[in-house]
Amino acid sequence: MITLTADIVRSTNKKLTMPTLTIDNQTITVPEGKTILEAAEALGIVVPHFCYHKDLGAVGSCRMCAVTVHTGPMPGLKMACLIPVEEGMVVTTGDDASATFRERVGEWLMLNHPHDCPVCDEGGECQLQEMTISSGHGIRRYKGDKGTYTNQDLGPYVAQEMNRCIQCYRCARTYKDYCGGRDFGVMGSRNRVFFGRFKDGMLESDFSGNLVDVCPTGVFTDRTFRFKSRSWDLEQADSVCPHCAVGCATIPGGRLRELQRVCSGDNPQVNASFICDRGRFGSGYASHPERPRQARHKDQNISVEDALTLLESQIRTAVQQHGPEAVLLLGSDRASLETNWLLQRTAKHFGCRVPVLNAHARRHQTAQIAAFDFSDRLASLEDVRNSDLVLVFGVDPLAEAPLLALALRQMVRKQGRVLLYDPRPVELPCEFDHQAFSPAGLQELLENGGVEGRHLRDLLGQAQRPVIVAGADLLGPLGLQSLHAWASGASNAERSCQVYPVLAGANSFGTALLSLPEQDDLLTRLESGKVKALICVETDPLLEAPHGERFSAALAQVDNLVVMDYLPTPLSTNAGLFIPTCPPVEDSGTFINNEGRLRRFRQVIKPGLSLARTGAGEHPSREFTLITPGGDPLPAALVLQRLIRQEQELSELHRHLAEDQPRLKELPTITPGAPGKRVKPAVTRPQKTDKLPEQPAGTFQLVVSPARYGSDLFSRFAAKLAPRLTSTRLYLHPDDLFERGLKDGEKAVVETDFGSFRLTVASRPGMAAGCALVENNGDCPQLIPGAGLSYCHIAPGGADE
């Protein structure tokens, strides 16, 4: 007898009973509301099905999941996906009636299906094949005409081959219903239904790639992966998407040293079974043609071993001659938890001062509020999906945490409400109320509240499962602290008001958790003039922290610049000593996501130049050597372990880490692909204060927002995403535009604390007045989000030369 855990209990408030039923002579007890199909699955009984999908729900259209119910007022053949379990129910799945019917359904579904399995892109992972075989259908008896379709060009990401369609409607249910896309749909009727767009063209949704995962046959396939590999030849592993701090489960697939595709993994607490297009099609950074793959000292290529020897002596000399301040180790929120922790060990080992784990000081402070103050009330995305009221402050979900946007849509579909306060003209794939508050206005609202604030706090108090979503970049440490007070105030004995912080980097939470609050920031340390050697591990402060110019200036005083990275950033190129490391797909490690969840990833491929590149155009295709071309990079964690001469198995490392950091107690128990446990709560740290600078007359509040694509460095170095990149504009409220005598499409010069930029102006009615909005991407790398409130001047920029 098996008991299924009540993971859906949370979504309903009423007391649940647990009916017991019998399926194929096995007994099981499941929570009320579960279906026969789910109960059978829990028993390990496979009931073939198509239209039912764990996250899309049941619609009862394919009729494949038929079973026979022997009890109740209306016994007989029933669709297992639709029938809720009842106490004492007796069900058989293998009886003649249901088995025959399922075989017929298999036959009907295959009526028009082409016999192209040997050349089909879905081959090897085709659910239609599996279901057809498990339904028992083998030989096509139908000899009539088959339908054929003309395919559409859906853009660079998703290929369509409609003749393979079996009309399960999953694509439309995913694209339209789940993801809220409005440019894809179902056309026609009877046995001539067509799933596609109104006209040819790139799918507009930021979640379009989910069509690939969700289509059970080869209609929608990953166009960027077409004709590269058969799925069974891929090296695949459970991984975590590094593109933002949501921490979605992914299953990247690589072959011949090339990362060829990324599929969605399944994490019921986080992303369910969907990911965004940035994560799916943004993996090109791993095989970027300029990726540095060789250790280098000045202009000389050297071996990693030699580089390590050199580095060791540089560190020792600097510490000996100038003391512990002389060596500054710099971690990163895109480096793994293990790497950042090993940096701390490295500092200890050599007797240097504690490392700085994030070049972006303000982001780091904000992440610490999330990692400490919020730690007992962190919401998961599943909590967001099940919430009835979500207040979002200072977040543009599609840009900063795309799967959060999907989670919000799901709660709205369940009659939940979203109220969003943000200066940007935020779009969401669902209905929501948007109040365009400027950053200063937001801070005022959060600190002092006023009428609006009181109203919102009342709403939170009345809601049954309230969640606050807090944007770290826009709100900063102070804003997050105010929201902490809001959340405590709205909690009561029955339920707590939870918070979902939106942080910047895949491991922002992890770096924050590891570090001490009182630690100095990068610039203070550098500008002290004491630092002789700076060792940057998987970070380029020029691209990842504001004050790029101050950093450049301070850097000039450093004798030795050491960089370990896998991205071709300016700093990698300029380093005196460079050691190539590996991106997450070539490494095994851990990130901690927004919700404080330990997310383990496992190595998918080994580093090396892809065969497609080394063999291109050559005859014979390549030289045969024992050394993998481009195979020098090592995971940063390994580099550090070799540096301190303490190489350990990952499990051993995790044990030490967990001993050192009691909040990470669960780390050794977590495996890649598992939902991942949360870190242990912490005690609240002392309050921070952050004064608003005075606004100079005639200025605008500068709002720097991540672009949906090209803001995180991974996607900036991912060629496949090029079609989605936008060029930077200066967005202004139409009233401001008018007042300054500017017109849409004209140029303007923006003078900011971070430099002056000449940009094309665009009017955006949905944004807050008095603000100048610029997106951070490859065009404007100096403007980095999360820098805090600053002001800018705007002047007409004259005509184009």
Place this chain on the structure above:
Amino acid sequence: MSQTTQLLFKNRKPGETIFLKEFSANGGYQGLKTAVGTMTPEEVRELVKASALRGRGGAGFPTGVKWGFFPADKPGTKYLVCNCDEMEPGTYKDGVLLQADPHQLIEGMILSAFALQTQVGYIFIRYAYEKQAENLRRAITEATEAGYLGKNILGSGFDFELHVHGSAGRYILGEETALLNGLEGIRPNPRLKPPFPAVRGLFGQPTTVNNVETLANIPHIVTGGAQWFKDLALTPDGSGTKLFGLSGHLNCTECFELPVGITLHEVINKYGQGMWKNKQFKACLPGGASTPYLTREHMGVPLDFASLEQVGSRFGTAGVTAFDEDTCMVAVTLNLIAFFARESCGWCTPCRDGLTMVRWLLETLESGKGTREHLEMLKDQLANISGKSFCALAEGAMGPVAGLLNHFEQEIVDHIDRGHCPFNK
């Protein structure tokens, strides 16, 4: 014209439409006045229940029972929807009724809206019935001006507004939940039940869907009383009159209002005036394209819900389509299946692809290229499609196939044995 009691057709004049003046002169809106003036909504519902009226849209569900599930007393917007999709081959009675006398439906709807306490009504009408839609629009204007529709109807404090909503073809729109989707402007696939429309219907609000003829009967029940209405039928479990649309190989293919329970013999020979071109009767569809065939042996069967179920068929919409002795029943069934396969909404597999398979089997058999294996496959398809599709369309589609296999299997065998259709001389 029939000599039996005429309720729905009492005002009918060939080639004419009766509007408010004449309708009122013949006792129109009396039922409404009585109900609104002297009865509570609950009393109207009870009366309809007692009348044993069964739905005239094909499924024959008792109207009073259906209304009993409706949350009439629940506050909030509720809808009453009239189903005038009428696209099942052999069924044209609602069209005739609305061509003759649109106010009857409108009075029926106001009364029903009062009984169910719905504030908004829609008449969903098929594309081909543009004339009828025009009649309805005019009648709605007249009724509104006369104070029967709109705010505070007849000073009762009850409000009801009524809209006509046109369709653009497709039989599935007649299925009540597909119809609601169609009305909302989303793809008209049927909806999953539960929740039933009475709980979540149009725009998510409680909704009742009833057929034109069903609703048009309500005023007569209110004025004549439940027992009187019930007694109009010739069989004990029958109730009221029924519009019979005659078609096929009959001399007279018109629509008649006849008592429920009239025998097939009388319908065919008296009202249909016998078979066309003096041929023999072979079979008929008793109630539209989805009802299993009746044959000569059924001539004495009273046409009502219970009696037809007993002989393995259905009363349906009482559209009687007769076939003469020279008709190939395989070919008729193929024609019917071709209709259903073409009209499938494409949502569920048994209908979308199963009916395609059945059509192919019947084509193969009809062309004489079939074998006994195909015959067995046909039986197997019947067993696996009937009752197993998402909505009742596919089940209805298999009605004639069931009839064919029950009564005319030998005809299929003849096709196989001769290698061609025996009726193609």
Place this chain on the structure above:
Amino acid sequence: MTSIESQTTSHLLDQQTLAEFIQHAGEIEHPREMIIDVLRAIQSHHGWVPDEGVELTASILGLTPIEVEEIATFYDKIFRRPVGRFVIHLCDSVCCWVRGADEIAAYLKKVLDIEFGQTTADGLFTLLPSCCLGCCGIAPAVMIRQEFFGPLTPEKVDELITSLRKEALA
């Protein structure tokens, strides 16, 4: 409001009707319910619904083109391809079929010199098969401009075609 009213839409809808639709769409809670009304109005004005017709409907109702197309392509009485001035819907369902619809079909094809789905060279007639038209009592029947004609014989077909041709000349 005015952006929709322009030269480019005048061949699809007369401006009066367009203005009414826009106004009505602004007044009701669920503008989507008007999709069929707008499509039918475009069709009766323009003869059929071209891509711009779908796009116009979408912009009147605040929808995307595909959301309209999902509906337009479901129904068989919305034409998404050009048709002739008179669309002849010939019923091929059971009541008409047993009373000789096949012969009428053959005859129509012969006199118009087209197959089902085609339009005559002069652009006057398009011949389409249709499911039951709801006039089973006058089988075999056709529907033209939502008017029924039946029971048909070859002679009556000739009369009908002649009178429609005459109307077209007038």
